[in-house]
Amino acid sequence: MKNKDKPLLAVTLGDITGTGPEIVVKVLREGPRDDCRLLIIGDEQVMRSTFDILGARFDLPVFQSIEDAVKSDAPFVMLDTAQGGRELLALGHPHPEAGRMAAEALVGAAKLAMDGRVDGVVYAPLVKETLYIEERKYNDETQILRELLRAPGIKSVAKIGEIFRVTIAEHVPLKKVPDLITSQSVLSAIELLQEALLFYGLKSSRIAVAALNPHAGEGGLVGREEIDQIAPAIQEARAKGIDVSGPIPADTVYVRAFKGQFNGVVNMYHDQANIALKMAGFGEIVILFVRSPVIITTPSHGPAYGKAGKGTADHNNMRASIEVAAFLAQRKKPRGK
Amino acid sequence: MSEEYKPLLAITMGDAAGSGPEIVAKTLADPEVRAICRPVVIGDAATMQAALEITGVSGEVRAIEKLAAASFQDGIIEVIDLHNIQLDRLTRGRVDPMAGKAAYEYIKLATDMTLAGECDAMVTSAINKGALNKAGYHYDGHTQLLAELCGASNVAMMLVSGKLRVSHVTTHVSLLRAIEQVRPERILTVLRLTDEAVRQMGVAEPRLAVAGLNPHSGEGGLFGDEEIKYITPTIEEVRRQGMNVTGPLPPDSVFLRTYEGQFDAAVAMYHDQGHIAVKMLGITHGVNVTLGLPIIRTSVDHGTNFGKAGKGTADPTSLILAIKLAGVMCRHRRRFSCPS
Numbered sequence: 001m002k003n004k005d006k007p008l009l010a011v012t013l014g015d016i017t018g019t020g021p022e023i024v025v026k027v028l029r030e031g032p033r034d035d036c037r038l039l040i041i042g043d044e045q046v047m048r049s050t051f052d053i054l055g056a057r058f059d060l061p062v063f064q065s066i067e068d069a070v071k072s073d074a075p076f077v078m079l080d081t082a083q084g085g086r087e088l089l090a091l092g093h094p095h096p097e098a099g100r101m102a103a104e105a106l107v108g109a110a111k112l113a114m115d116g117r118v119d120g121v122v123y124a125p126l127v128k129e130t131l132y133i134e135e136r137k138y139n140d141e142t143q144i145l146r147e148l149l150r151a152p153g154i155k156s157v158a159k160i161g162e163i164f165r166v167t168i169a170e171h172v173p174l175k176k177v178p179d180l181i182t183s184q185s186v187l188s189a190i191e192l193l194q195e196a197l198l199f200y201g202l203k204s205s206r207i208a209v210a211a212l213n214p215h216a217g218e219g220g221l222v223g224r225e226e227i228d229q230i231a232p233a234i235q236e237a238r239a240k241g242i243d244v245s246g247p248i249p250a251d252t253v254y255v256r257a258f259k260g261q262f263n264g265v266v267n268m269y270h271d272q273a274n275i276a277l278k279m280a281g282f283g284e285i286v287i288l289f290v291r292s293p294v295i296i297t298t299p300s301h302g303p304a305y306g307k308a309g310k311g312t313a314d315h316n317n318m319r320a321s322i323e324v325a326a327f328l329a330q331r332k333k334p335r336g337k
Numbered sequence: 338m339s340e341e342y343k344p345l346l347a348i349t350m351g352d353a354a355g356s357g358p359e360i361v362a363k364t365l366a367d368p369e370v371r372a373i374c375r376p377v378v379i380g381d382a383a384t385m386q387a388a389l390e391i392t393g394v395s396g397e398v399r400a401i402e403k404l405a406a407a408s409f410q411d412g413i414i415e416v417i418d419l420h421n422i423q424l425d426r427l428t429r430g431r432v433d434p435m436a437g438k439a440a441y442e443y444i445k446l447a448t449d450m451t452l453a454g455e456c457d458a459m460v461t462s463a464i465n466k467g468a469l470n471k472a473g474y475h476y477d478g479h480t481q482l483l484a485e486l487c488g489a490s491n492v493a494m495m496l497v498s499g500k501l502r503v504s505h506v507t508t509h510v511s512l513l514r515a516i517e518q519v520r521p522e523r524i525l526t527v528l529r530l531t532d533e534a535v536r537q538m539g540v541a542e543p544r545l546a547v548a549g550l551n552p553h554s555g556e557g558g559l560f561g562d563e564e565i566k567y568i569t570p571t572i573e574e575v576r577r578q579g580m581n582v583t584g585p586l587p588p589d590s591v592f593l594r595t596y597e598g599q600f601d602a603a604v605a606m607y608h609d610q611g612h613i614a615v616k617m618l619g620i621t622h623g624v625n626v627t628l629g630l631p632i633i634r635t636s637v638d639h640g641t642n643f644g645k646a647g648k649g650t651a652d653p654t655s656l657i658l659a660i661k662l663a664g665v666m667c668r669h670r671r672r673f674s675c676p677s
Contacts, residue, residue: 170552171552171553171559171560172552172560172561173551173555173560173561173562173563174512174516174550174551174552174561174563175513175516175561175563176561177512178512178513212512213511213512214508214509214510214511214512214607214608214609214612215509215608217511218509221477222509222510222511222514223511223512223513223514224511225511249609250609250612250613251608251609251612251613251615251616252616254613254617255616255617255619269552270552270553270589271552271588271589271610271613272609272613274552274588274589275588275589275592275610275613275614275617276613276617277589278589278590278592278593279592279593279596279613279614279617279618280617280619
């Protein structure tokens with residue numbers, strides 16, 4: 001693919017007190033990409049210092065205006081936001097100013113995508129606790145994007161290798177989980193997953209719904225949520241033509257998914273998914289947004305403050321996020337058009 | 338050094354309609370099994386004879402009435418014959434109340450013999466809960482049945498898979514009930530049982546890890562407070578008593594860290610927490626150990642595998658591992674209780 005035909009993705013540095021800038025530079029250092037060109041959005045001084053930390057040397061044209069930046073057909077270019085913040089680089093813990101910069105870069109990148117100047121956005125890890133835009137504190141990135149993109153239905157879905165995952169009750173106390181498992185919440189999760197699979201261009205979806213209770217409740221002996229909530233939702237989804245199985249005991253659902261039996265998994269709670277993935281040694285998990293007017297992805301991990309400034313952070317997840325965004329952008333806008 | 342003590346193990350035949358008898362036949366032909374223990378099968382001699390023929394294992398089935406008659410010779414499968422399967426009425430691969438009743442009787446006798454000290458430990462083959470229920474025995478599985486037969490009120494399930502040992506604070510209850518049962522007294526019991534079992538498995542100074550209940554171990558109370566209210570105080574208490582216990586650790590990393598060797602065992606709060614970790618290892622064969630009984634009991638970690646019954650293709654690895662682990666525990670207990 002000619003450089004000019006490749007989709008252009010805006011990439012932010014995330015929380016600069018963490019490892020965001022490092023993992024971005026590590027991906028760039030691997031050389032020009034076949035699947036996309038990258039427009040880095042961030043402060044030039046922060047970027048230069050990151051090059052120093054990593055001992056990186058490669059050509060990165062820097063522009064002060066977006067008009068000039070998009071004229072270039074270099075594989076990577078940078079738009080200097082001149083936000084400053086070099087003193088915060090690799091600080092190793094959250095800082096409100098860095099959070100503000102990360103949020104502003106995300107907003108800037110998303111606006112470029114809305115205006116059609118870039119084909120998608122990949123943002124490096126940031127933290128919820130310092131997510132400010134001006135004086136307003138946001139709960140998470142989804143809240144920012146929902147308002148900015150006027151996308152009330154926007155939702156994130158995780159992509160783990162070839163498997164897509166939606167978790168119904170993620171960051172809540174475990175004892176609150178059973179109340180959140182309703183036929184409605186399960187059906188919504190199945191439909192979201194189905195949409196994500198189609199959005200990604202998969203022609204056939206094979207969705208598995210994990211059970212809440214051990215042995216999937218064993219016919220009501222050890223819990224009734226499977227009978228009262230999960231199974232009816234599965235029936236309803238099937239009636240809508242979705243290929244969905246379950247409820248499947250949580251201790252075998254990923255064993256079966258990794259064997260290729262499913263390409264989508266609905267999880268009831270956080271650790272159902274995360275224990276399985278950690279044990280399987282699964283590193284690369286990409287978060288992608290669906291029901292969004294623009295393509296947005298991000299690595300599933302946080303800013304890894306403990307590794308900031310050491311050059312040791314793993315950038316596989318960041319690279320995978322770029323690959324997913326590039327794939328989606330190519331699907332949306334076939335090459336040469 | 339003199340030859341290691343070979344413990345006498347009561348091995349139940351399991352559900353006759355499943356692949357248990359065939360697995361027992363293959364297992365007792367294994368030279369390593371013969372080298373470490375004196376096995377006796379608690380089962381039905383005619384069914385074992387048929388299993389020998391199905392599997393093509395060479396050897397001889399010998400029905401005995403009493404343990405004293407056992408010779409423990411290689412090539413001979415000695416069966417305390419309960420004579421409770423009518424082979425011409427048995428349909429392999431299906432739930433059969435006759436096989437369920439028989440399976441119960443093997444467990445009952447093996448438990449009595451082990452409790453009486455005639456055997457050093459019992460190792461159990463797979464049973465079918467449906468068959469057991471149809472025969473009128475209403476238990477949720479081996480563990481509950483054994484606890485009742487032994488009169489033990491505080492038992493716990495441990496899974497051993499490769500280098501990973503995981504015991505469970507709660508098992509066969511709904512998730513909501515499990516959360517309600519995560520309380521100091523029960524956590525304390527399971528920690529003590531785990532420490533004791535790991536010692537019996539040959540670890541002199543066990544390092545135990547405890548999983549949190551909530552995501553990220555509650556993240557300081559943000560995602561649940563059971564860690565703060567129940568788990569952490571219990572860990573502090575057992576530490577004061579000298580146990581080496583770390584936690585509560587985030588559930589999504591504690592099992593991997595244990596598997597990688599940072600701890601000798603992990604304590605899971607609920608069934609799926611521990612079982613997801615064990616099953617994702619991709620190790621096909623594990624052992625299930627019941628902690629808290631007055632006897633040593635290990636078991637296969639698989640079901641009756643009706644699909645393979647009668648075909649001679651069932652894999653005996655889990656039973657072989659269960660026997661080896663029972664052997665280790667018996668020898669350790671013997672060394673520990675009679676230092677000669």
